[in-house]
Amino acid sequence: MRYAKLGRTGLDVSRVCLGTMTFGDQNTKAEGFAQMDHAFEQGINFFDTAELYPVPPKAETQGGTERIIGDWMMERGCRDKIILATKVVGRSQMNWFRDGGQPCELTRGQIREAVDKSLQRLKTDYIDLYQIHWPDRPVAQFGSHSTIFRAVEGPENPIPEILEALDEIVKEGKVRFIGLSNESPWGAMTFLHAAQARDLPRIHSIQNAYSLVNRTFELGLAEIALREDTGLLAYSPLAQGYLTGKYQNGALPKGSRKQLYNRLQRYEKSGAAEATDAYVALARSAGLDPAQMALSFVLSRPFVTSVIIGASTMEQLKTNIDAIDVPMTDELAQRIDNIHLIHSNPCP
Template identity: 55%
Template sequence: MEKRRLGHTDLDVPALCLGTMMYGDQIAESAAVAQMDACVERGINFFDTAEMYTVPPKPETQGESERIIGRWLKARNNRDKIILATKVSGRSPAAYMRDGPAETRLTHDQIRFAVERSLKNLQTDYIDLYQIHWPDRDVQKFGAIRTGYTHYEDTGEPIEKTLDTLGELVAEGKIRHVGLSNETPYGVMRFLRVSESQKAPRVVSIQNAYNLLNRVFETGLAEIALEEKVGLLAYSPIAQGVLTGKYLDGAAPAGSRKALYDRLNRYETPAAEEATRGYVALANDFGVSPAAFAMQFVTTRPFVTSNIFGARTTEQLETIFESLAINWTQEMESAVNELHGRIQNPCP
């Protein structure tokens, strides 16, 4: 398994990262255990979770993904061999994620509460990478707004205070490194500037959506990722399963996310079907699985530190593993870019 350096740290992480947001709902604990075992056998020792998971988020299953990983870590007694990433939720009306009736925010006390709970859930005394799941300030996120840029006056909790709190946790040994998620170019550069001016922890990664249908990361963030060594931990590399082609023509296979939760809105834009059909056809022309093709496109980007995948079945997991065997050629690159040039970012 290829290893890549995580930002300015001394950690080398595998090119693929196991995403666990389905653990505790779509993926039962027994299947999750088998999946984690299989990944470790393949050299994938980088696991990503969040205090919010499982998804879809709800009070009954909040934190269950972390708890499943924690029980596995205890049973395998292999914490020192796993690079563990989790996330603290940004501003949200989901008050159940905190201890009290207040809305979820990135305040000093709420961050500390979230860290302590995640440590307990994960049955560990440290977290390798602690990420801000989304900003405390209002921003356009998760592809929910498609009407152009909107400027928000509310800037949320000051980044200076957030980094101060995270700095305390680094000093205490509870977290090792700090990352961002669902962030903008402005946000990343603000965090970097503040970290330099007040000697606070420097962010080492950014976890944003990135796939063949959504390459907006390339516009502003890719240069930052490379020049500032804040590499992308890409999520949704197969666009929530859309790039497999299984949802074409309105299909909703039994057991799929579409059938269970109808939560594919980000990838159901007017141009998504045409673009998806095109990428599936390209993969077939090259004689590879559309899912593996989509995965290897993301994995081979120079600004990607690790490609976060989720797999519901053993067959899907094998396809993820098989993607690494694809020799990404210039012919593939040119074909993908030609289609991207005709239908750019239909699902930002």
């Protein structure tokens, strides 16, 4: 395994991060334990979860993933060897997260309630990286095309006030460092400026979707990541399985996320199939597993701190982890760019 610095925290995190959003629904507790055991044995010390998980979000399963991770760390006695990242939900009409049944927003009270509940489920007294899952303000996201701007209006809490609330839980020792997720260039820079101007906690990472079919991070956030030491934690690097080729030509594997939940419309937009087919064909012509080529590309980007992999089977997990040893040559990267210029960002 290889490691990288997480922002300016001084922490060394594995370049491959274990994503856990399937634990507690698509994967059982036993399967989650097996995945964490294998990942840890392979040198992965970076685990990512969220108060929302598992997916799809449901009141009856919410928080289940954190409970499984907490049980595993307690049984294995390895909390001090894991860099643990979780998230607080952004503004949402989902009303099952908070005790009062109110919709979610990033107020001081809700952030405090969220972190205390996560700590309890995770059976730990601190979280290494606490991330805002998505913005409090109204923004187009989760499949909305970021190269087509549409103004969205609605209520929001000021970013400096959100940072002040996060500052409180950092000073109390409940959280060591903070990060963002599903954020825009404006949002990232506003958090950075507010932190500097008011002596508040600095963000150290941005967790956004990034893959061969979604390189929108490069449009503004990549330079911020490099210059401000807020590296990308890339989620959905396989486009939720599409870049493996398993859904080609209308295939619907039994037990796959699409077959179980039919929630993958973000990766079924106009031009997506053509782009996916081109990348899968390129991988096979180069003698590579399509999943490993896709992951190797993400790992090769200079603004990426870690790539978040998720798997529903141990075979998938092993394939994904082994991508760390698949080289991304200049020639292959150029051939990928050539496809990208024809099929640019069909799945933002």
